[in-house]
Amino acid sequence: MRALFGRLPRLESQLLVVLVLMYVVFWIWSPDVFGGSDTLEILGRQAGVLMVVAIGQMAALVVGGFDISVAATVGFASTVFALNADDYGLVPGVLLALAAGAGVGLVNGIVIARLKVNAFVATLAMLTFLIGLSNELSNGASVPISDPNLKWFGATDWGPIPATVGIAVIVIAVAYILFNRLRAGLYIYAIGGSRETARLSGIPVARYEILAYVFCSMLAAVAGVMLASRVTVGQASLGAGLELESIAAAVIGGAAIGGGRGRLLGVAIGVLILTVLTSGLEIVGVSEFTRQMTTGVVLVLAVVFNQRRNIADWSLVRRLRRRGGGGGGQAGPMREAADGPANDDV
Amino acid sequence: MADASPTGGLRTTGQALWKATRGRMRRSPSGRSATRGADPAAIRLVDITKEFPGVRALDSVSFDAKRGEVHAVVGENGAGKSTLLKLLMGAYQPDGGEIVMGGEQVRLRSPRDGRKHGIKLVPQEVEACDQLTVGRNVLLGLERPFVRRSRTSRSEREVVEAAFERVGARLDPDRLAGRMSVSELRLAQIAHALVAEGSVVLCDEPTAVLSAADADHLLEWLARARDEGKVAVVYVSHRLSEVLRIADRLTVLRDGKLVGTFHRDEVDRERLINLMTKVNHGERRGERKRLNRVRGATSGTLDVRGLSVDGQVEDVSLTVRPGQVVGIAGVQGAGFGPLLAALAGRIAYDRGDVTIGGTALRPGSPAVAVRKGLELVPADRRTAGIAGLLSIRENIALPVTGGLSWVGYRKRGAEAQRAGEYSRMFDIRGAGIHVPAGQLSGGNQQKVALARAIQGVPSFLLLEEPTQGIDVGAKQEIREIVEQLVHENKLGALIASSEFEDLIDFADEIHVMRAGRIVGTVDGHTADYTELLRMALP
Numbered sequence: 041m042r043a044l045f046g047r048l049p050r051l052e053s054q055l056l057v058v059l060v061l062m063y064v065v066f067w068i069w070s071p072d073v074f075g076g077s078d079t080l081e082i083l084g085r086q087a088g089v090l091m092v093v094a095i096g097q098m099a100a101l102v103v104g105g106f107d108i109s110v111a112a113t114v115g116f117a118s119t120v121f122a123l124n125a126d127d128y129g130l131v132p133g134v135l136l137a138l139a140a141g142a143g144v145g146l147v148n149g150i151v152i153a154r155l156k157v158n159a160f161v162a163t164l165a166m167l168t169f170l171i172g173l174s175n176e177l178s179n180g181a182s183v184p185i186s187d188p189n190l191k192w193f194g195a196t197d198w199g200p201i202p203a204t205v206g207i208a209v210i211v212i213a214v215a216y217i218l219f220n221r222l223r224a225g226l227y228i229y230a231i232g233g234s235r236e237t238a239r240l241s242g243i244p245v246a247r248y249e250i251l252a253y254v255f256c257s258m259l260a261a262v263a264g265v266m267l268a269s270r271v272t273v274g275q276a277s278l279g280a281g282l283e284l285e286s287i288a289a290a291v292i293g294g295a296a297i298g299g300g301r302g303r304l305l306g307v308a309i310g311v312l313i314l315t316v317l318t319s320g321l322e323i324v325g326v327s328e329f330t331r332q333m334t335t336g337v338v339l340v341l342a343v344v345f346n347q348r349r350n351i352a353d354w355s356l357v358r359r360l361r362r363r364g365g366g367g368g369g370q371a372g373p374m375r376e377a378a379d380g381p382a383n384d385d386v
Numbered sequence: 387m388a389d390a391s392p393t394g395g396l397r398t399t400g401q402a403l404w405k406a407t408r409g410r411m412r413r414s415p416s417g418r419s420a421t422r423g424a425d426p427a428a429i430r431l432v433d434i435t436k437e438f439p440g441v442r443a444l445d446s447v448s449f450d451a452k453r454g455e456v457h458a459v460v461g462e463n464g465a466g467k468s469t470l471l472k473l474l475m476g477a478y479q480p481d482g483g484e485i486v487m488g489g490e491q492v493r494l495r496s497p498r499d500g501r502k503h504g505i506k507l508v509p510q511e512v513e514a515c516d517q518l519t520v521g522r523n524v525l526l527g528l529e530r531p532f533v534r535r536s537r538t539s540r541s542e543r544e545v546v547e548a549a550f551e552r553v554g555a556r557l558d559p560d561r562l563a564g565r566m567s568v569s570e571l572r573l574a575q576i577a578h579a580l581v582a583e584g585s586v587v588l589c590d591e592p593t594a595v596l597s598a599a600d601a602d603h604l605l606e607w608l609a610r611a612r613d614e615g616k617v618a619v620v621y622v623s624h625r626l627s628e629v630l631r632i633a634d635r636l637t638v639l640r641d642g643k644l645v646g647t648f649h650r651d652e653v654d655r656e657r658l659i660n661l662m663t664k665v666n667h668g669e670r671r672g673e674r675k676r677l678n679r680v681r682g683a684t685s686g687t688l689d690v691r692g693l694s695v696d697g698q699v700e701d702v703s704l705t706v707r708p709g710q711v712v713g714i715a716g717v718q719g720a721g722f723g724p725l726l727a728a729l730a731g732r733i734a735y736d737r738g739d740v741t742i743g744g745t746a747l748r749p750g751s752p753a754v755a756v757r758k759g760l761e762l763v764p765a766d767r768r769t770a771g772i773a774g775l776l777s778i779r780e781n782i783a784l785p786v787t788g789g790l791s792w793v794g795y796r797k798r799g800a801e802a803q804r805a806g807e808y809s810r811m812f813d814i815r816g817a818g819i820h821v822p823a824g825q826l827s828g829g830n831q832q833k834v835a836l837a838r839a840i841q842g843v844p845s846f847l848l849l850e851e852p853t854q855g856i857d858v859g860a861k862q863e864i865r866e867i868v869e870q871l872v873h874e875n876k877l878g879a880l881i882a883s884s885e886f887e888d889l890i891d892f893a894d895e896i897h898v899m900r901a902g903r904i905v906g907t908v909d910g911h912t913a914d915y916t917e918l919l920r921m922a923l924p
């Protein structure tokens with residue numbers, strides 16, 4: 041146990057403790073339900089979809105923005121998938137859905153990185169645009185998929201594990217490589233950490249920012265396919281609520297709104313925490329409305345907690361010191377490091 | 387050092403890494419021998435003009451840098467030195483004129499273009515990606531497609547460590563940049579510029595946050611790189627002795643205009659200072675209208691005892707009486723910024739007592755400080771001194787203590803009248819009181835910031851770097867305004883500045899700060915520039 045915690049970064053250890061404590065509380069609350077392995081399986085299924093979306097969201101957060109169109113992208117991708125799956129086959133359907141996701145991300149990225157539109161406005165506009173587009177394509181109805189093999193994308197089990205868990209594991213592996221082993225991932229962190237430093241280093245900042253949004257939207261598309269598989273229809277509203285939940289999970293896991301920080305493991309644990317919390321409350325019979333209220337409260341608490349942490353780490357004081365002078369500088373981008381006295385003499 | 391070739395040695399060490407990243411570092415066009423003979427300059431600016439809202443930062447300036455020389459750029463704050471370097475790097479686009487490399491006109495659309503042309507910049511701002519390791523920061527932009535984010539490979543490590551050795555830094559490449567001190571980050575930034583291949587090195591005040599030993603090391607290294615003849619170094623610094631020590635040529639800028647380019651032998655310290663500063667301040671303006679509204683003098687003495695702020699301010703005690711100007715002289719980083727910020731409630735202080743007329747000013751919030759009659763005009767003028775998007779009128783109406791609203795309801799007539807009054811008194815030249823303050827020139831912004839502060843009827847004014855980046859005429863005017871407030875309205879003024887001539891013969895008393903402490907106090911009327919400097923420098 042100690043060995044495990046010793047190797048984990050501090051935040052991740054804390055999150056893990058929270059996760060375990062939470063589970064224990066639910067267990068005590070409802071021992072017959074939470075004692076069984078069925079519940080773990082249900083939680084796994086629930087967590088899978090959120091995991092995929094939240095990891096995408098993490099990319100957008102790390103690069104310094106966020107994406108509130110993910111839920112709409114889930115619905116849009118599921119609609120594209122459903123409209124094509126029966127005619128062209130499941131695999132081409134999935135590929136089309138992924139392409140649709142990539143397209144959404146490309147537009148989001150270009151609008152944000154090249155046209156300099158605020159991420160909130162850009163992705164909010166995309167959200168309403170996509171809901172309209174999905175309904176337009178499906179005539180406002182849900183589109184059924186009849187192919188029996190559909191279940192492999194999220195409804196059934198792959199051997200011993202649920203398909204959603206399997207897909208989530210694959211996504212985690214891909215994201216691990218992107219975030220920790222590829223230059224592209226490094227640049228996403230660098231841009232979120234200090235855009236100007238990245239720019240002066242010759243990094244094509246806009247290109248990598250766009251990449252982050254494409255990654256985000258493609259993962260939302262993957263989630264769209266997973267959900268379509270579960271309910272056997274594609275529908276504009278399929279992902280409802282995921283925009284908030286994905287941001288909440290990522291932020292709980294240590295990703296910062298504003299960019300530059302966030303680790304995959306933390307976000308993964310954040311997803312589990314949020315899932316255990318909401319699904320746990322559902323299982324013990326707390327109403328949906330109360331659960332929604334809880335998610336809101338938890339999101340704000342996570343942000344407050346994160347900011348406290350950030351203040352402790354790299355405080356305002358430190359920024360002051362960097363400029364070598366002057367009053368507080370929370371706002372505003374870079375500051376002048378120093379102007380020595382004019383006509384200095386050494 | 388065994389290796390006599392400063393850049394060459396590193397190049398061999400990093401050979402493997404560079405080979406692998408070859409595609410990212412195309413040869414610069416100027417490297418082609420066909421064109422090299424035509425123009426001795428590695429890079430040349432011809433009649434470059436650059437404008438920002440309300441200020442022409444560079445006005446038809448021509449400049450060139452040759453391989454094998456150090457070309458220094460000097461000028462007062464706001465003269466346009468950083469702008470010049472950023473144009474050379476491609477970070478800014480000129481509004482007029484052209485950039486020539488190796489005899490051919492080039493367009494540098496971004497720093498990326500600049501890097502491709504072999505240009506590298508150590509920017510004035512000490513900035514890094516806090517969440518990445520130092521090693522990653524040093525190598526940023528040079529990585530192969532597959533890299534570990536949190537660790538450097540053996541070959542990467544060698545390159546980083548070799549670069550650190552050049553700049554005289556002892557840092558673990560795998561430590562987070564966010565845990566570094568400012569000077570360590572500075573050395574990492576210099577190493578960052580060092581590891582990239584290129585023939586033009588731009589340094590913007592590289593030594594401002596470095597210790598004397600580190601600065602010395604850097605200068606030595608630059609001199610050796612120059613002697614090797616492969617790079618052109620453009621060097622900006624306020625430290626004239628540094629500049630005179632290593633520069634082969636010097637370009638003097640003043641208010642965005644080129645004063646001239648000189649060979650090292652043509653100038654000395656005195657001459658440079660004369661060239662940098664305008665001699666004629668113009669006549670003093672006619673008598674200003676008295677500022678009747680300003681309260682002043684009602685609340686007794688501002689007394690600071692043993693104030694300490696987490697490692698930045700150590701045990702500072704001082705007193706400011708109404709009708710008195712107290713100066714704090716120090717180089718940037720001396721700690722007067724945090725000191726003033728603490729007095730104004732912007733940051734918390736750990737220890738010490740601050741009283742006004744005997745009643746304690748508890749630490750904590752700017753609102754408390756303002757209510758007790760302390761107004762700060764901070765150095766970060768554009769972000770904290772004024773609200774750039776609001777008009778002059780709205781800026782002046784901001785202070786809650788100014789009496790320009792009635793139960794939250796704005797008295798717009800009174801606002802307009804007051805703003806008009808102040809802009810006349812302060813001679814704020816703009817298109818009128820409805821112009822967004824962010825569009826004004828530095829000097830006018832500073833006057834708006836002052837007007838806003840005074841509108842709040844303070845008893846004490848805290849001014850941080852009040853004349854930084856503004857032209858000499860505006861400097862003089864601001865001095866006059868403060869003089870009038872102090873002598874006629876009996877305000878107390880605490881002025882912290884790294885430009886000592888702002889304080890000499892103006893402040894009644896000058897405290898010299900160094901590394902967070904007051905290291906000496908002199909009479910402001912008899913203070914001597916060099917004496918202040920000797921005390922202020924680490």
Ligand SMILES: Nc1ncnc2c1ncn2[C@@H]1O[C@H](COP(=O)(O)OP(=O)(O)O)[C@@H](O)[C@H]1O
Pocket residue numbers: 438439441442443461462463464465466467468469470828855
């Ligand atoms: N990004 C910017 N936006 C608006 N004004 C700027 C900007 N950068 C510089 N300036 C203005 O241009 C002038 C020259 O600034 P700068 O080149 O930084 O001077 P120096 O480096 O010589 O101190 C100053 O008046 C400054 O206020």
Ligand SMILES: [Mg+2]
Pocket residue numbers: 464467468469510
């Ligand atoms: Mg500058």
